[in-house]
Amino acid sequence: MKKYVWLMYSMIAGWLFLAQSIEAQSKFQDVMQQRGLSEQDAIAALKVYQPSGKHDEYYVFASGGQSGQVLVYGVPSMRILKYISVFTPEPWQGYGFDTDSKEILREGNVRGREINWGDTHHPALSETNGVYDGQYLFINDKANARIAVINLKYFETSQIVVNPLFKSDHGGAFVTPNTEYILESCQYAAPLTNDYYPMEAYQDTYRGGVTFWKFDKEKGRILPEESFTLELPPYMQDLTDAGKGISDGWGFTNSFNSELYTGGIEKGFPPFEAGCSRSDTDYLHVYNWKKLAELAKDAKNVKIINNHKVIPIDVAVKNNALFLIPENKSPHGVDVNPNGQYIIVSGKLDTHASVYDFKKILQQIDNKEFVGKDSYGIPILDLKKSLHGQLELGLGHLHNSFGKEDGIVYSSLYVDSQIVKWDYKNLKIYDRVNIHYNVGHLEAMEGKSADPQGKYLIALNKLAIDRFLPVGPLHPQNNQLIDIGDKKMELLYDLPIPLGEPHQAASIRASKIHPEVRYPMGTNPKTNQPHIGKTLAGEEHIVRKGDHMYIYATMVRSHINPEHITVNKGDKVTMYITNVERAEDETHGFTIDHHDIHVSVEPGETAQIDFVADIEGVFPYYCTEFCSALHLEMMGYFLVKDP
Numbered sequence: 001m002k003k004y005v006w007l008m009y010s011m012i013a014g015w016l017f018l019a020q021s022i023e024a025q026s027k028f029q030d031v032m033q034q035r036g037l038s039e040q041d042a043i044a045a046l047k048v049y050q051p052s053g054k055h056d057e058y059y060v061f062a063s064g065g066q067s068g069q070v071l072v073y074g075v076p077s078m079r080i081l082k083y084i085s086v087f088t089p090e091p092w093q094g095y096g097f098d099t100d101s102k103e104i105l106r107e108g109n110v111r112g113r114e115i116n117w118g119d120t121h122h123p124a125l126s127e128t129n130g131v132y133d134g135q136y137l138f139i140n141d142k143a144n145a146r147i148a149v150i151n152l153k154y155f156e157t158s159q160i161v162v163n164p165l166f167k168s169d170h171g172g173a174f175v176t177p178n179t180e181y182i183l184e185s186c187q188y189a190a191p192l193t194n195d196y197y198p199m200e201a202y203q204d205t206y207r208g209g210v211t212f213w214k215f216d217k218e219k220g221r222i223l224p225e226e227s228f229t230l231e232l233p234p235y236m237q238d239l240t241d242a243g244k245g246i247s248d249g250w251g252f253t254n255s256f257n258s259e260l261y262t263g264g265i266e267k268g269f270p271p272f273e274a275g276c277s278r279s280d281t282d283y284l285h286v287y288n289w290k291k292l293a294e295l296a297k298d299a300k301n302v303k304i305i306n307n308h309k310v311i312p313i314d315v316a317v318k319n320n321a322l323f324l325i326p327e328n329k330s331p332h333g334v335d336v337n338p339n340g341q342y343i344i345v346s347g348k349l350d351t352h353a354s355v356y357d358f359k360k361i362l363q364q365i366d367n368k369e370f371v372g373k374d375s376y377g378i379p380i381l382d383l384k385k386s387l388h389g390q391l392e393l394g395l396g397h398l399h400n401s402f403g404k405e406d407g408i409v410y411s412s413l414y415v416d417s418q419i420v421k422w423d424y425k426n427l428k429i430y431d432r433v434n435i436h437y438n439v440g441h442l443e444a445m446e447g448k449s450a451d452p453q454g455k456y457l458i459a460l461n462k463l464a465i466d467r468f469l470p471v472g473p474l475h476p477q478n479n480q481l482i483d484i485g486d487k488k489m490e491l492l493y494d495l496p497i498p499l500g501e502p503h504q505a506a507s508i509r510a511s512k513i514h515p516e517v518r519y520p521m522g523t524n525p526k527t528n529q530p531h532i533g534k535t536l537a538g539e540e541h542i543v544r545k546g547d548h549m550y551i552y553a554t555m556v557r558s559h560i561n562p563e564h565i566t567v568n569k570g571d572k573v574t575m576y577i578t579n580v581e582r583a584e585d586e587t588h589g590f591t592i593d594h595h596d597i598h599v600s601v602e603p604g605e606t607a608q609i610d611f612v613a614d615i616e617g618v619f620p621y622y623c624t625e626f627c628s629a630l631h632l633e634m635m636g637y638f639l640v641k642d643p
């Protein structure tokens with residue numbers, strides 16, 4: 001009898017399940033039909049969709065290009081999580097509006113000039129043994145040759161350094177395998193001093209170089225006094241990568257003007273782009289940064305320019321620390337493979353990718369086997385003897401990112417608008433996928449580290465053309481997500497980015513990132529130390545010192561304390577505002593009407609604002625985040641009277 005009941009039960013359950021799944025399937029098909037989706041579309045949708053509350057597997061940090069910011073999104077959902085303001089003010093987060101963040105932004109003043117934009121290109125994650133450790137992110141500003149440090153504990157910019165020599169940079173930021181140094185290479189050659197020299201003096205007085213910014217992981221800061229620069233000829237250095245594994249201690253930098261061309265179309269000369277591409281080859285710079293770091297410690301090896309140590313070309317050459325290898329004309333990316341033996345140089349104006357073998361390079365260096373010297377006295381290695389091989393990939397090869405399997409690399413073809421999957425050891429092409437359109441960088445998950453994860457790839461495209469609803473002549477940028485988990489690559493998703501050109505992205509497993517949800521009470525987010533204006537509940541007060549008013553305020557749902565602040569016209573005002581909330585995500589924003597003030601005060605943070613009360617009147621202030629049902633009541637009055 002028992003057996004019979006059980007049998008009946010399982011038959012009914014089975015039938016119900018079948019009926020349910022048939023119903024689900026027909027619903028599924030209805031939706032596909034209504035929305036005009038193919039089976040492939042539906043599979044792609046299932047691969048990227050994250051149900052509400054479910055987190056992504058990877059973080060992607062993409063450069064925000066001309067916005068001077070960093071964009072953070074999740075993979076595979078491609079949901080945007082944050083804009084980290086770096087070189088530009090950002091009103092929501094109050095970056096550039098409160099005293100402490102203004103101070104960081106103003107660290108980026110160049111030669112006394114306030115600069116409020118940046119051209120962010122290449123984000124780089126901090127590494128331990130060549131593997132991403134999830135602690136810091138670095139990014140360069142090509143337009144003003146600056147590097148910023150972002151602390152991933154708080155996802156905030158904590159430092160900006162200005163290159164004391166370069167006017168622009170491109171080959172930054174790249175880190176050495178234990179984040180000992182952040183590499184920044186010059187792009188457009190110019191005198192390293194800030195003096196004027198005519199274009200005719202280009203060969204003698206214009207220079208490029210690579211700056212090695214010393215990074216202190218404990219402090220989370222670049223130490224400018226312990227940093228130095230390797231002087232290089234004005235070959236217009238391009239992208240850079242640091243060696244790892246067997247090439248640890250070495251660095252590699254491309255260039256595109258071995259011609260030393262200086263332009264002058266108005267004088268009847270060929271334009272820059274033609275002049276810089278006349279020769280068949282440019283130079284890959286190969287240097288031993290560990291040796292250079294040792295040399296930089298001795299004053300006799302360096303000259304000081306703008307208060308910064310520079311190792312002259314001849315000193316680097318004399319100490320066997322600098323070499324050149326020809327490379328296919330006007331290359332772009334240079335990428336070291338996960339174990340550090342192979343270096344892939346992209347053939348921007350050549351259909352071939354070149355794979356250099358570091359062992360072969362080292363052999364020539366050890367045997368002092370050089371084919372000659374350039375006009376600056378730098379030894380040149382033989383191209384053929386340095387190559388593992390070359391492979392024809394297609395037109396406009398720009399960048400490379402490594403896959404999980406040994407020997408697999410993905411490369412971007414700008415002109416052909418394709419991603420190519422190939423084997424750099426056996427020189428074989430496996431697959432191609434079309435991109436929309438004109439891809440620049442690409443990022444396979446953790447694809448530039450010593451431990452690539454494969455799975456997904458992001459194509460960072462230069463054009464979007466017809467991919468999205470039209471919004472006028474300026475289109476959003478297009479980041480495309482590609483599934484690389486199988487043999488064949490499959491395009492999954494388009495993410496429009498209305499922020500700026502997403503040059504490069506760095507990705508990392510979400511499990512490696514551990515951000516804080518609040519600051520220790522009364523923290524200055526710039527220094528991560530207690531703020532001098534730290535104010536706890538019950539300690540709110542106002543002090544006058546001469547014509548300077550100091551206001552110690554707190555914010556907590558749903559109250560700003562003090563509620564009235566009366567000052568004399570012309571008084572200097574310093575306001576310290578502590579968000580004394582302990583609850584997660586209970587940010588309060590603070591503004592005073594008509595004063596161009598806005599700060600975002602996160603739980604535990606103390607924010608400081610400084611201004612002059614120069615207009616008489618009555619100015620309400622209020623909290624700008626809808627933080628509770630009584631949010632609108634979270635207000636007060638700033639009163640300025642004529643004394």
Ligand code: CUK
Pocket residue numbers: 121122170239332398399440441503504
């Ligand atoms: S990038 Cu900077 S020009 Cu190919 Cu690294 Cu876009």
Ligand code: CUA
Pocket residue numbers: 556557558587588589623624625626627628631632634
């Ligand atoms: Cu605090 Cu609204």
